[in-house]
């Protein structure tokens with residue numbers, strides 16, 4: 001019973017955050033302020049009233065159109081609100097029994113939030129904003145160290161220092177691997193094979209998951225991206241597809257299933 005009440009509550013909170021992530025994901029790549037101007041219709045600049053700011057419901061009641069100018073509102077907005085709500089609940093359900101529960105749930109929810117913002121801005125603009133990666137790296141590394149401090153028998157602050165160095169090394173190793181993949185890809189295809197944003201994004205993911213599991217993320221993402229890439233090639237569509245959303249989905253799958261590198265090695269044996 002308790003689980004259902006919490007799930008519903010977290011779902012509603014997730015919807016509201018999703019609404020906020022839509023704003024962040026759209027405005028940051030355009031170097032616009034997140035806070036000003038307040039939410040408005042991008043067509044007629046009509047400022048949205050309270051009733052037009054309710055996640056999903058506003059979209060449904062207004063039949064997907066601006067109340068003022070009747071311009072169609074992108075289905076993108078309610079979809080990402082819904083995705084955020086569902087993801088938050090999955091984070092909660094997946095980590096509600098992992099000590100320290102509250103910190104772990106918070107950790108995955110923050111990570112999921114970063115992935116959603118990246119998906120939105122990469123799909124819309126093919127940009128993964130540096131600000132997002134830097135902000136979430138700092139917040140999550142601090143939180144990760146705190147969880148480590150809480151769960152392991154830490155006797156001195158030097159241990160935390162070591163842990164921090166390991167986390168930073170994870171990022172560095174991944175950065176080098178991605179850089180080499182890019183060099184190799186550029187040689188093979190004789191054109192830019194990977195965006196710099198993907199390299200930075202994988203460095204961030206590696207801080208969180210470690211470099212070994214992050215390699216699994218790349219493989220899983222490539223696998224997920226395969227069908228669309230083939231269609232793209234078949235249509236002789238030259239423009240590049242954003243890879244960030246696939247990396248995000250792959251990372252989320254691994255973290256929600258609580259996959260660690262050893263389980264994968266055991267599966268392969």
Ligand SMILES: [Zn+2]
Pocket residue numbers: 041042043044045046066067068069070071
């Ligand atoms: Zn309008």
